[in-house]
Structures are given as C-alpha cells and as structure tokens.
Amino acid sequence: MLSSPPATSSSPVQPSHTVTSDPRHVTMETYWTEVQSIEEEKEGEEEEDEEDERKSMDEVELEEAWLTEAGLFSLVMGSAEDTDPLPAGALLSTLTRQQVATVKRRLDNYNETLRKRNRQPIRDVRDVFAQVRHWDVPWVCVSVGYFAPVSPSQGLTCVDDLSSCDLIQLSFISHIELSTFLLALGIQTKRTRPPRRRTRDGGVFGIPLDSLLENDRKKFPGAKVPVVFQKLLTVLEQTGLQTEGILRVPGSAARLKHLRRELDRCGWGLDWSTVRPVEAAGLLKLFIRELPIPLLTHTHLSTYRCVLGISAVVHQVQALQLLSLLLPEAHRDVLGALLVFLRKVVSHQDQNRMSLWNVSMVMAPNLFAWRQRGNKRSVAKQREEMEEAVGGAHLIRLMIIHQDLLWTVPNFLLSQVRQMNQASNQKQSGLSRTRRLPKSNETETKKLCEGVIRVHAPLHTKVSMAIQLDDQMKARDVTARFESENR
Template sequence: MEAEPSTRSEPDEDSVERCPSPPSHRAESPPSRYHTTTKTIHRNTHKVRPALPAFVFEDHLPEHPSSPQNTHSPTDTHSQTHTHSPPVNWSRQADWLLRDCPYSEGVAEHKRGGTCWDCLRFHGDDSDLPFVPVSPSQGLTSADDLSSCDLTRLGFISHIELSTFLLALGVQTKRTRPPRRRTQDCGVFAVPLRLLLENDRKKFPGVKVPVVFQKLLCILEQTGLQTEGILRVPASAARLKYLRRELDRCCGGFDWSAVRQVDAAGLLKLFIRELPTPLLTHTHLSTYRSVLGVSSEVHQVQALQLLSLLLPEENRDTLKALLVFLRKVVSHQDQNRMSLWNVSMVMAPNLFNRPHRGNKRSIARQKEEMEEAVGGAHLVRLMITHQDLLWTVPSFLLSQVRQMNQASNQKRFGLTRAKRRLLRRKNDKTERNQITELCDGVVRVHAPLHAKVSMAVQLDGKMTARDVITRFECDNSSSCLQHLYEVGGNICERRLHPDCVLLDVYKVNPHCDWLIKP
C-alpha cells in the first residue's frame, strides 16, 4: 500500500490487508493519558443561508461541579441527509459543549493539579463510541445555523481559541508553504470548489456541494454499500483516465449509467486528491497533523471541532457530505468487509496527501510515510466517529460571537465609553424587569410566507420553537420546511433548533426579532 498516492490520474493501490493496526490507547498507563505540561495561560473571561439541501440526484464519576445541570437527550441536526447515529446508550455525551469556560482555560487550569476531568471521565471508554452533542435549553447551534457575518466572527474567535488550546496542551504548530498544484478553470477535476459551485448554481440554485461529488456518492450509496471492498478495490487506470477526460469535456451531458461502483469509488478519491486546495485547506492541513501530538482523545476531538469551524463553507459542506457517506459504509461492514479502520486507512491518503519528491525514497523516508499514513487514518477515524460534534458550535464560542456583535453595534452608533457604560446599566436594569415580567408579556413572530404574516405569542417556560411553528402550519401555503430564526440584537441571524426553549433565548437576546422562513 502506498502511504500517499501520487497526483496522477491512475488510481491509488489501496490495500487494507497490509495496513497496520490502529494505535491502541488502552495499552497506555493512565498517567500517560494526562498532560503534565506546566505552562498555564490566564485569560479574563469578562474582559439567508439556506439549509444544506438534499442531493440534487436522487460513567460512574460524580457530576463535575462546573457542568450544567441540564442534560437533555441528544437531538438531530438540521441536515437534510439521513444519518445513522447510534443510540444514546452506545455513545458518550459531550456535555463540555454546555460550559461557558473555553477549552483552553479548562486545559490550563487542570495542569495545576496534574490531571484533567474529561480525561478521567472518558478514560477506558471504547474509543469507537461517538461523542454526541448535548442540547442546551437554548438549542444546539451548528455552523449551518449562523449567517455569513456570524460565521466570520466565529472563525476569528475559533482561530484564537485553537491556537491557545494547542499551546496550552504543549503542541507546536507550524505553517508550511503550499505546493504548486495544477488548476483548471473549467471541467470537473483540479477545479477549485468555489468555482465548481458557482457553475453548478447556474442550474441548481442554492446547491452547497458540487453536483459531480454528489452524483458519485449517490452511485456508491445505491449500488456499493453492500459490495465487498468498496473504496478499497481499485478500478482500471485506463478506464479512470477515460472517464476523467469525458467528465472534464462534457460534464452536463455525461452518461452516468455506464459508471460502475468501482469506477465511482476511484473517481471520488481522484476528485479529492486533485483539488487545487485540499479539502482540509493548505492553511490548516499542518494543524490537523499536529493534533496527533495531543495525548488525550477528548482533546483531540475538541481540536478537530475547532478546526472544522475554521474551514471555508464550501469545504465544510463537502467534508460533511463525505463523512456522512463514510459512516454509511461502516454501518454495512458486515456485508462490505470495510471496518471503520479500513475505511480510514483508505481515505486518509486522499485527505492528507503530500506529494513525493523524486522516485527513490530511503528506508527512513518510507517509514516516515507509513507513520504519517497511520496518523492520518487515526484523524479520519475520529472525524467519522464524532462527525455530529464537528459542526456544533460550543456555548462559549456562541456567547463570544454575541459579545462581538453587541460591541460592534455600540461602536457603529458612535457611543462614547461613558455613554456605553450608562446605556449598559440601563439596558441591564430594563432587561431584568422585562425578564421577571415576561410570563405576562408577548413577542411578535413574523412569517412573511404565510397567510397569517404576524402573530403575537405569549412565552412561558415550556414554549419551544416547534410549538410556534406549529401555530403557523395550518395557514402555510409553502410546502418547504420552515424554521424559526432569531434576527438582530446580539446576533445577526441564527436558526433555532425546534426543541429550544424560547424564554431562554429571549433572556440571552431580548432585543431580537422572531422570523419564520425556510
């Protein structure tokens, strides 16, 4: 097996039988699982994007004192793609999402005692069990739920948090110069994702994943999930070269009926390898590799989550579609003989591809490439297993986005520091009075696409977004799925989870408007 396939049109010779076994975490002694770095970091904590459309082609420890008491059962995301999440009994609840303390501060503080609560809690658990998001009363927030303005602020904050987090863990990151790769302006292969989507949206408005990528996944899902060796068995190099040339020449009129599942698997891996900018981007690819230097799997998942929130929107949506498909492949491993580790070993060289220099490689270089392949497979395994967590925005990040929006609004109105201080005190007093009297008050919900365009709704401690949407459904003239949004105030726009409690959202953002739309 080649640790890193070349960028040529020929398929990579994936061979799982000769792949090394996944690194075992259970063989390590408990002290090696915890961090002993003495560096601490002190920080002052006080100091219309549519939903991802469907494919256009058819523990026994006492409760942590800082953990919130609210541990609702995990809820589904807003993605239109159906996924097969394991039941709650076979998963681990990622309740750290509810904490107001950033990941970096938690790591820095636990080093004083030489141990980590999350490491202790999940030490010894099966590493293949996924972490599932725990929904707060304000509802889970995924990256797709935020507007582009909020996503820009989220990326800025996530970058700072990730750098501080890795530094607190003693992990050094470095940037490497991106290699020169061939780029095309037309066709399918070696075309930037952004340009592919611009061309696809001329025919399919609102599409968020390249059409050719969706079609390859559809072919594999319809015909290959139960086929032994899916993604591993290579296709004919000559046939892949021919299909690639035909796709680049006439993508719109391409005859997909002649593409077999083995061809689709080869084209899928070739498409990912030939992207001018890697799916994980040049900017963050080295940081992904540096996550392997983190000894705790809990912190590895947290770092991968921050990295996923940093990806450009088109890269994040394409990666999400790929991980959803890979989880489906693993769910049929009894038929296709592709376990989680096998799938990870096959896909890692395509996501973490590093071009070779020269034809001859020393034994030391070959050993290094094999170690990189195993490390890349470990990261892919984590991303497949915990993919539902990767796109979820932690509470502390969302809170910081709100603070940035609030500060930006005050600065935009040109208020002096003294006036802002007085206005803040007045608003805090007014908000406290409004919150205490809220059970007797109402909010106005606007629904411009409904027959009843506006409705006064009285809030209580049990009113959810689903309850409000249900009141409008009888008058809904549109067949598309509707969502409730909070707009304005200290957020640009956020799509609310159907199970979120509106009273708690109001307490956080009392000056927002409420809007129902797709």
C-alpha cells in the same frame, strides 16, 4: 509530516508487510494499495507546476497571516478602525485572559521581528490592549473542559445555524482559541507557503470548489456541494454500499481516465448507468485529490498533522472541532457530505468488508497528499511513511466517529460571538448618536419611552403605531387597535 497517534509504536517494514502499531493489528496493505493506485493513475500525465519542496514562512509573514486570520488585520495594515467591517476593539474586548496572552505574544513577536529588520513596528502591544476590557472566563472552561458527548435534544448550535456575519466572527475567535488551546498543550504549529499549481479554466477536476459551486448554482440554486460530487455520492450509496471492497478495490486506470475526460466534457450529464461502483469510488477520490486547494486547505493542513502530537484523544477531538469551524464554507460542506457517506460505508461492513479502520486507511492518502519518495528508501524513510499512514488514518477515523460534534459550536465560543456583536453594536450606536437626527425624528424618539414599542403593519390604513405594553396585553389587542383605525 504526519506522525503516528499517541500510545502506538511502529517499526520500519516494507509496504507489503503487516503493521502492528495499532492495537487491532490491522494490515497496512490497504494503504499501500491505494498509494500504488494513485501513482498508476499519474503515469503518462504531465506533471503539475508544483514546488517539490515547500518553504516555510518567515517570522513576519507567519505573524501577519496569523493576525489577519484572527480578524486583527487593522493592527497590521494600519487601517482606520471605523472603516473596518468588524473593528478590532470589538473583537479584543471579548477575549479571555488566555486568548489575550496569545494575541499579545503574536504582536510582540511581530514587532520584535520588524525591529530586527530595522522596520517601523506597529503600535506597542500595551497601547493595543490599554483600553480593552477582556472577557474573564476560567481557563478550564475555555479550552480543556468544553468537550463532552451530548445529545441533540440539549439545544446545541450547529455551524449552519449561524448567519454569514456570525460565521466570520466565529472564525476569528476559533482561530485565536485554537492557537491558545494548542499552546496550552505544548503543541507548536508550523506553516508553509502553499505550492504553486497550474489553474484550469473549465471542466470538473482540478477546479476550486467555489468556482464549481458558482457555476452549479446557476442551474441548481442553493447547492451546497458541487453537483458532480453529490452525484458520485448518490451513485455509490445506491449501488456501492454492498459492494465488497468498495473504496479499496481500484478500478481500471484507463477506464478512470476515460470517465474523467467525459466528466470534464459534459459534467453531471454523464450517462451514469455505465459507471460501475468501483469506478465511481475512484472518481470520488480523484476529485478530492485534484482540488487545487486541498479539502482541508493549505492553511490548516499542517495543523491537522500537529494534532497527532496531542496525547489525549479527547483533546485531539477538541482540536479537530476547532479546525472544522475554521474551514471555508464550501470545504466544510463537502467534508461533511464525505464523512456522512464514509459512515454509511462502515455501517455496511458486513457486506462490503470495509471496517472503520480500512475506510480510514484508504482515505488517508487522498485527504493528506501523498508524495512519492523514490524506490530506494532508507529505514528512516520507511518508518516515516508508516507513521504518515497510521497518523492520517487515525485523524480520519476520529472525524468519522465524531462528525456530528465537528459542526457543533461550543457554547463559550457562541457567547463570545454574542459579546462581539454587542460590542460592535454599541460602537455603531455611539457613532450614530454623534449625528444629529432630523427634528421630526427627535420629537418622535422623545415620545417613545420605556414599555412603548412601535408596530408596523403596512397592509392596514394606519401603517405604524406606538403601543404602550402592559402585563395583560396580547397580540390580538395590538391587531384590534389597527382594525379600529381601519374602521
């Protein structure tokens, strides 16, 4: 469950009352109105085939999942390292001392659990790290000192700047660093099995983001978010930013059901001129709620909730940054587009009466799944609901404020990705040296010494040439050599 942010207090009250747990004394009516609207939309619909109570993973499943997400699946599955796309040794060699301690703890726990179940453990943790030289970086620089407000002019690297291969490696390092970071702050994370939900074959709502994008890219190559989702944002930006209560005021439940059916039938080809701003806002929230894999993912949703146990806001933002880097690409792009839109809504609060806290309160039950707990609620349940409301809104508020930082790759993580690339390349080079080169290639390789490069120019008569470099040589000198050969 979500808990309220640090340094706040809440008392059990009815949903219609005003809460003073936040210093700004904001009303909770916005949150409960949104919850009621969600419940009204579900009335009369068939229930999803979903487990009401999610079971926690056992120790073996938990550690296997963690090691796999850390890119160390070869240690669990026993696959040959030479056949792995990214050998575990290359990853382990880049880890800091604190990250190594985290991996060791996970491996030890995994092996110990297997022993208790009379199963064969994987390699001893000492064997895994025996030949690995890890990257030694002071802890203060690694986990609690890399966040600081910076300007774009300082040469920051955004996640979109990285290649697909680098993104995979970044996710491995970020996963290990997040666990190390939370452990250093005394935060214990929990993980549950994802609920089983009925899948749909077509339409717009209830379809995985990857499936929607695959279909949209047939007509719109390069689309980064589903076309329908982008169209809803466009309609709201054009007609809804000045609408009072946009996002907060619910549209007609019957009208939303009709528009949902139409969107499932014709997709982005809907006659959007007939859609009012409050209806577009309702469809936007409905789209987010009905994703079979939540926008923040089943894998990391519980970790988002654990972030609220961190006392310092600056460390909460650091954890949110690492979590954002771990999101799948489609989820990261949709979340980014949503946060940009929410910031625009807040920027027009003089016209639409939607403050940052109001926007956060409205979106909380949509991004963090709301579950009805019955009409009769104990004082403890009421307090729990209050904490869930305030806690979810607090996280969304931080993400809106610091959204530019969420997609920025910390320099030390970027350095580790480079180290991983170097270690992987060295391994590949070592493997290639074991294979004998053709005789002609061996002779040519010997001719290329230090300061000599090979230039390829396929449009010239001489398509390839070895060039000896010196301090005075310029690019035009190289092209002159090729033009001379042409003559």
